[in-house]
Amino acid sequence: MTQKVSVLVAGSWGTALASVLADNGKEVQLWSRNEEQVVEINEKHTNSRFLKEISLSPSIIATNSLQDAVQDADAIIMVVPSSGMREVASRMRPFLKKETLIIHATKGFETGTLKRMTEVLADELPEMDPKRFVVLSGPSHAEEVICKMPTTVVVAAEDLQAAEAAQDLLITQYFRVYTNPDVTGVEVGGALKNIIGLGAGLTDGLDFGDNAKAALVTRGLAEITRLGTAMGANPLTFAGLAGIGDLIATCTSRHSRNWRAGNKLAKGIPLDEVLQEMGMVVEGVKTTKAAYDLASRYEVTMPITNELHNVLFEGKSPQLAARDLMGRVRTHEMEELPMTR
Ligand SMILES: NC(=O)C1=CN([C@@H]2O[C@H](COP(=O)(O)OP(=O)(O)OC[C@H]3O[C@@H](n4cnc5c(N)ncnc54)[C@H](O)[C@@H]3O)[C@@H](O)[C@H]2O)C=CC1
Numbered sequence: 001m002t003q004k005v006s007v008l009v010a011g012s013w014g015t016a017l018a019s020v021l022a023d024n025g026k027e028v029q030l031w032s033r034n035e036e037q038v039v040e041i042n043e044k045h046t047n048s049r050f051l052k053e054i055s056l057s058p059s060i061i062a063t064n065s066l067q068d069a070v071q072d073a074d075a076i077i078m079v080v081p082s083s084g085m086r087e088v089a090s091r092m093r094p095f096l097k098k099e100t101l102i103i104h105a106t107k108g109f110e111t112g113t114l115k116r117m118t119e120v121l122a123d124e125l126p127e128m129d130p131k132r133f134v135v136l137s138g139p140s141h142a143e144e145v146i147c148k149m150p151t152t153v154v155v156a157a158e159d160l161q162a163a164e165a166a167q168d169l170l171i172t173q174y175f176r177v178y179t180n181p182d183v184t185g186v187e188v189g190g191a192l193k194n195i196i197g198l199g200a201g202l203t204d205g206l207d208f209g210d211n212a213k214a215a216l217v218t219r220g221l222a223e224i225t226r227l228g229t230a231m232g233a234n235p236l237t238f239a240g241l242a243g244i245g246d247l248i249a250t251c252t253s254r255h256s257r258n259w260r261a262g263n264k265l266a267k268g269i270p271l272d273e274v275l276q277e278m279g280m281v282v283e284g285v286k287t288t289k290a291a292y293d294l295a296s297r298y299e300v301t302m303p304i305t306n307e308l309h310n311v312l313f314e315g316k317s318p319q320l321a322a323r324d325l326m327g328r329v330r331t332h333e334m335e336e337l338p339m340t341r
C-alpha cells in the first residue's frame with residue numbers, strides 16, 4: 001500500500017522534502033497556512049516565493065487543513081521554523097494517530113526554554129513515544145535537493161526502527177540517508193552550524209580571506225563539539241554529516257541564508273533590515289542567543305558564539321570582534337588532551 005506522508009510546512013525545505021518523497025512514490029500532502037500558496041502549488045505546481053522557476057511534481061497535493069494533513073498520515077515531516085514548532089505540534093495533536101512516525105527537519109532551539117526540537121515535540125505530543133521521534137539533518141540546501149543534485153543527510157532516533165523507517169521513506173538515487181542513534185548530537189550540530197554560517201558570511205564580507213574562514217569553521221566545530229558533548233551528544237557525531245558536513249555546506253554556499261545574512265551585516269546593514277530583506281528564516285540569529293545562554297548553563301567556553309552575540313545584539317563591530325578573537329589568551333588546540341613540556 002502506498003505510504004501517506006504529510007510535510008508541514010511549505011517553505012523552501014518542506015517543499016524540497018515533499019519533492020523527494022514524491023520521487024520516491026509516496027502520497028504526499030504539503031500543508032501551508034497560506035491559502036494563496038496552496039492554490040498555486042495545486043494549480044501551477046510551483047512555489048514561487050521560496051523556489052523560483054522550479055516545477056513541482058503534480059502528485060504533491062497542498063492543503064490548508066491541518067486536520068486533513070495529519071489524520072491519515074503514516075508519517076509527518078515537520079519543517080516549520082523553530083519558532084513555530086510548539087504551536088504547530090500543539091495544533092496537530094488532536095488529529096494525530098499514535099502510530100504515525102514523526103520526523104522533524106528543523107535546525108534550531110526554542111527561544112527561552114532552550115529546548116531541542118524533539119524535546120518540544122515530547123512536551124506537546126505526550127501520547128507519542130519520544131524514542132520514535134526522528135530528526136533529519138545534514139548538508140542539504142533546498143535549492144540543490146529540488147534539482148535532484150546528489151545530497152547526503154542523516155536521520156537520528158533513539159529507536160533504530162524509527163530511524164530506518166525514515167531512511168526508507170526518503171532514500172532515493174540522489175538523496176542518500178544515513179542513520180545515527182545520537183539525537184542530541186544531530187540536533188545540536190544542525191542548530192549550531194548556523195551560528196558559524198553567519199560568521200562565515202561576515203568573514204567573507206569583510207574579505208578576511210581563506211585562512212580566516214578555515215579557522216572559523218575548525219574552531220567553530222571545536223566549540224560546537226564542546227557544547228554538544230556537555231549536553232550529552234557523542235563527539236563523533238560532529239565529525240559527520242550533521243557536524244562538519246553541514247558546516248562546509250553552510251559556510252561555503254551562496255544558497256545559505258545564514259551566510260547571506262552575515263554577508264549583509266558585514267556591509268553595515270542593521271540586523272532588523274537584513275532579516276526583512278531576507279524574507280526567509282535565518283535560524284542562526286535566534287540560535288546565537290540560545291547558544292550563548294546554553295554555554296552559560298553548561299559552563300562551556302564558546303568564544304566565536306560569544307563574539308557573534310556581541311556583534312548581533314550588543315552593537316560591537318565585526319572588526320573588533322575578530323581582533324578580540326585573535327587576541328584571546330594563548331591556549332592549546334585540544335583542551336582535553338594533557339600537554340607535556
Ligand atoms: N532551506 C534549506 O535549505 C534548509 C532549511 N532547514 C531548516 O528548515 C526549517 C525551515 O526552513 P525553510 O523551509 O528554509 O524556511 P522558509 O523561510 O523557506 O519557510 C518557512 C515557512 O514556514 C512558515 N511558518 C513560519 N512559522 C509558522 C507557523 N507558526 N505555522 C505555520 N507556518 C509557519 C512560513 O510562512 C514559511 O512558509 C529551518 O529550521 C531551517 O533551518 C534545514 C535544511 C535545509
Ligand SMILES: O=C(CO)COP(=O)(O)O
Pocket residue numbers: 107138139140141142194197246249250255256257258259281282283
Ligand atoms: O541547513 C541548511 C543546509 O544544510 C540551510 O542553511 P541556511 O538556513 O543557512 O540556508
